[in-house]
Amino acid sequence: MKKLALSAAMSVFILFTAFGQSGDENPAIAKSIFKGLEPSMAVLDVEYKHTDLFGQSLPGFGINMGVVLGKHWLTGFTFNGAVTSQLSMGDPPVDVVNPRYSYFYAGWNNEVLLFPNAVVNVSFPLSLGVAGATFSDRYLQGSMNYSGRIDQDYFFAAEAGVRVSVNLFERMALSGGASYRAVQGVGSAGTDDDFNAPFFNLGLRFKLF
16 A cells, blocks of 8 residues: 555656656657747747627637747737627617627737746736627628628727646647636627626647747
């Protein structure tokens, strides 16, 4: 029994040590994409985002691109959105045959990187930007006299959260996390509370150069 307990303790110690050390010190483990690179390294994230609009869960997407400064700070741009036919305005000004509601966000993203040289690393992204929502009718988009857009609105948005990345290869990592979106200034496209919501993401992080 003592041997079993000792073996288990040693296994936990070895696993903890392996995850905490860098890729160069543990050649059997995939290197961190941040290991041994210049601060000007460029990073690209391609993500699936499961977001929430008007109290309904919707699939979405996200793209982030940034540059590492000093290894512990990533700064750049972020873009994400969702398109759905499940949402509709409460009282549209025209008859709607095939509704489509789209949400898009573009902002300046900053991430604080913890343990950047470890195989498993944590970061805390914060972005500020402009969001837009459009309600349209796909049935009308082929018309010569009507674009299909019924209503459109732009407003301020901020997103903050946590991201965990697991390095698969020297230039690629699997990442996932959770964030919260807060908006202000929504007009005809709904209310602020319709867009204030948590969302979850899963994707890949690539080192470009």
